Amino acid sequence: xxxxxxxxxxxxxxxxxxxxxxxxxxxDSVPPGTVTGVKVENLHGGAKIxxxxxxDDDLLAVKAVYSFSDxxxxxxxxxxxxxxxxxxxxxxxxxxxxxxxxxxxxxxNLSAPVNTTVKPLISPVSLIRKSLRVxxxxxxxxxxxxxxxxxxxxxxxxxxxxxxxxxxxxxxxxTAKLGKYTFRGYADVPTKFRLHVRDRWNNYSEPxxxxxTPMFEQELDRRINSSDQWTQLGYDGIDNNSxxxxxxxxxxxxxxxxFRVILDNAYFRDGTYWxxxxxxxxNFPGYFxxxxxxxxxxxxxxxxxxxxxxxxxxxxxxIMNDFEVWGSNNPRPVDEIGGGDFVANLEYWTSWxxxxxxxxxxxxxxxxxxxxxxxxxxxAWKNDAQYLWTKIGDFKLYLPSGIHYDDGTxxxxxxxxxxxxxxxxxxxxxKADMSxxxxxxxxxxxxxxSPQSSIAVLRMWGYYEDEE
Numbered sequence: 001x002x003x004x005x006x007x008x009x010x011x012x013x014x015x016x017x018x019x020x021x022x023x024x025x026x027x028d029s030v031p032p033g034t035v036t037g038v039k040v041e042n043l044h045g046g047a048k049i050x051x052x053x054x055x056d057d058d059l060l061a062v063k064a065v066y067s068f069s070d071x072x073x074x075x076x077x078x079x080x081x082x083x084x085x086x087x088x089x090x091x092x093x094x095x096x097x098x099x100x101x102x103x104x105x106x107x108x109n110l111s112a113p114v115n116t117t118v119k120p121l122i123s124p125v126s127l128i129r130k131s132l133r134v135x136x137x138x139x140x141x142x143x144x145x146x147x148x149x150x151x152x153x154x155x156x157x158x159x160x161x162x163x164x165x166x167x168x169x170x171x172x173x174x175t176a177k178l179g180k181y182t183f184r185g186y187a188d189v190p191t192k193f194r195l196h197v198r199d200r201w202n203n204y205s206e207p208x209x210x211x212x213t214p215m216f217e218q219e220l221d222r223r224i225n226s227s228d229q230w231t232q233l234g235y236d237g238i239d240n241n242s243x244x245x246x247x248x249x250x251x252x253x254x255x256x257x258x259f260r261v262i263l264d265n266a267y268f269r270d271g272t273y274w275x276x277x278x279x280x281x282x283n284f285p286g287y288f289x290x291x292x293x294x295x296x297x298x299x300x301x302x303x304x305x306x307x308x309x310x311x312x313x314x315x316x317x318x319i320m321n322d323f324e325v326w327g328s329n330n331p332r333p334v335d336e337i338g339g340g341d342f343v344a345n346l347e348y349w350t351s352w353x354x355x356x357x358x359x360x361x362x363x364x365x366x367x368x369x370x371x372x373x374x375x376x377x378x379x380a381w382k383n384d385a386q387y388l389w390t391k392i393g394d395f396k397l398y399l400p401s402g403i404h405y406d407d408g409t410x411x412x413x414x415x416x417x418x419x420x421x422x423x424x425x426x427x428x429x430x431k432a433d434m435s436x437x438x439x440x441x442x443x444x445x446x447x448x449x450s451p452q453s454s455i456a457v458l459r460m461w462g463y464y465e466d467e468e
Contacts (some may be wrong), residue, residue, distance in 0.1 A: 032056040032103040034111045040118055044127060044149060045199075046089035047118035051101065053084060058106040064088065066099045066118075068201075078104075090201035091120040124151040125197045128179075129205035132195060135430055138217035138299035138462065140184035141193055142429030150175045151199060157183045158194045166194050182429060188216040215432060217299050220292075220460045222263040232259040233289040233331075233438060245334040245345035247352065247377075249276035249288040249443075249453060262458045267304040268420050275306075275318065275454040285351060286443040286453065295329060295435040295465035298392060304422040304457040314411055314419045318452040322445035325393035325427070327436030332387035343375060350377040381440075390434060392427045422457070435465040 033054030041048040053062055059081040067074050068091055079086045091097065096119045103111035124147070131146035132155075143155060154173045158166040172181045190213045197205040221229045232248070262274045276288060305316040338344025346355055352375050381389055399415040411419075443453060 027107040028058075029107065029109065030105075031109040032059055032105040032111045035062055035101045035103055035114045038101065038114060038116050040116055042119050042121055043089075044121045045091050045123040045125075045151075045203075046087065046120055047091075047099075048085055048087050049099065049101070049116065049118070050085040051114075053081060054103050054111065056103070056105055059103060060106045060108075061104045062086065063102045063104050063110075064099055065102070066097065068092065068097070088118060090199070090203070091118075092123050092125070092201070092203040094120055094122060123199075123203060124149050125153060125199050125203050125205040128153060128155075128197045129208065132197070132208050134193070134195065134208065134210050134212065135432070136212045136215055137182055137429040137432050138184075138215045139188075140182055140186045140214050141212055142182045142432070143180065143195065144430075145179040145197075147175070147177055147179050150177050153200075154198050155179070155181060156196045156198065158196075159186075160192055180429075182426065186214045188214050215297070215299070216463050217461050218463055220296060220462060220464075222459065228260050228263055229293060230263060231291050231293070233291040245337075245340075245342060246289060246349040247287050247346055249286050262303075262455045264457065267422065267457045268307045273306045273454055273456040276452055283352075284444055284446075286446075287350065288441050288453070289331070290439045290441075292437050292439065295437050296460075296462050297432055297435045297465065298327070298427045298439075298460060298462040299429075299432065300424060300426045300462075301458065301460040302422045302424045303455050303459075305419065306454050306456055314416050315447055316454050318454040319397070319447045320441070320443045320453050321397040321447060322443070323395055324391060324442040324444070325395075326382070326389045326440045326442070327392045327431075327434070328387070328389045328438045328440070329436060330387050331389075331438055331440075332381065332384060346375050347377050348380045350375065351379040352377040389440065390431060390436070392431045392434075392436070393425060395425050397423055422459075427462075 033056055035051045035053060037050075037052040039050045041050070049064065051062065053059060061078040061080055062083070064077050064079075064086045065074050066077075066088055077086060077088065086101075088099065096117050099116050099118055101114045101116065127149075128145050128147055128151075131144075133144045135142045135144075141157070143157075145155065147153065152173070152175050154171045156168055156171045158168050161167040169185075170183055172183075174181070190211055193210050193212060195208040195210075223229055259274055261272045266272070276286070305319055307314075332348070334340055334345050337348045343355075346352065355375050381387070382391075399411065400418050401409075401412045401415050403409050403411070403415065446453060
């Protein structure tokens with residue numbers, strides 16, 4: 001009897017657990033109230049429609065029905081019951097367009113329609129097209145544009161095929177506010193280029209047609225018959241023994257890690273490499289200046305670092321991960337600044353607040369100075385109208401994974417290969433028509449947050465102003 005009683009209880013409980021409940025909202029056929037208080041704010045390529053939704057308890061959404069043209073299929077977009085505006089985007093023209101608003105309840109009943117009209121402002125692709133600028137650069141063209149709305153667009157380049165018809169070569173997708181891109185792979189001959197801007201609704205701008213001759217590019221000579229073609233300005237170049245007047249970085253004395261080692265072909269290694277120390281800078285920035293010995297139109301550079309993976313990291317200490325590069329053909333001589341006064345030169349050539357003689361050491365034959373408390377450096381060299389310097393690069397290094405420097409985050413395989421391949425930087429393509437003999441590096445930050453740098457190999461590309 002006890003067993004039978006247990007079975008009866010289980011059967012009752014089972015019947016209770018299998019009983020289904022209808023969780024659906026109750027339905028009806030009563031349409032909701034209409035949308036009221038409709039206002040339109042016309043925008044570039046679209047419009048914002050604000051409204052007051054009806055007060056129905058079962059309101060689900062407000063729907064806008066619209067189309068881009070008379071021949072276009074109607075489209076629908078919804079705003080939830082808690083919203084009071086709808087954004088319409090994707091219009092290519094500035095003509096009036098009808099929009100119909102409906103309230104929708106949870107039974108999917110539609111309210112009576114409310115009609116309004118939008119008249120979009122000039123489309124983003126047309127705005128971007130107006131700002132498009134095209135420059136000749138090394139092996140191709142350099143294109144810039146403004147995209148204040150940060151609309152997702154692509155900029156495409158086409159050139160004529162053998163039949164004279166324009167054929168697509170490349171597209172570049174971006175939402176950048178200040179857009180820029182280099183399209184490369186073209187010979188240094190006059191070439192017809194056609195550029196378009198397109199958005200995700202397949203709206204195209206008017207074409208930008210131009211004829212440009214891309215610049216010839218070659219790798220610049222670092223050494224010829226074992227003779228160094230570049231040198232660190234002030235160490236064994238002009239203004240000998242004057243590096244410290246400019247606050248330039250130097251290599252530690254008594255070592256073989258001189259500037260010339262970056263000119264060889266031993267790329268990623270833990271042997272000989274150039275490692276610098278600041279000229280007693282209290283902090284960033286660090287500086288060093290190169291004499292290229294010839295006037296050069298610069299396109300790009302690549303630098304390799306010290307191989308430290310045997311020490312547990314592929315990232316070298318002292319890597320420049322935030323720096324500027326400036327070019328000049330006529331640096332102001334140090335003896336013109338305060339009659340060659342040491343402090344006056346540091347004020348002109350650096351932005352340091354102070355100078356402190358340290359025990360890092362100075363190469364033999366260089367002048368040393370006792371500690372100087374205040375400099376109030378101005379970086380006046382950057383704005384010297386008589387001895388002009390031009391900024392040609394502003395760089396921040398990020399590995400493919402997004403790591404900015406060795407902060408302990410494990411490197412990915414792609415990061416490691418990126419380091420081994422060397423870091424590539426493009427100089428400002430808008431300055432490609434200018435040639436420079438001297439380059440000044442301004443290091444704003446490094447991996448160990450110390451004004452020190454190490455480079456294994458440095459290579460540059462461009463072309464010479466005058467062939468020798």
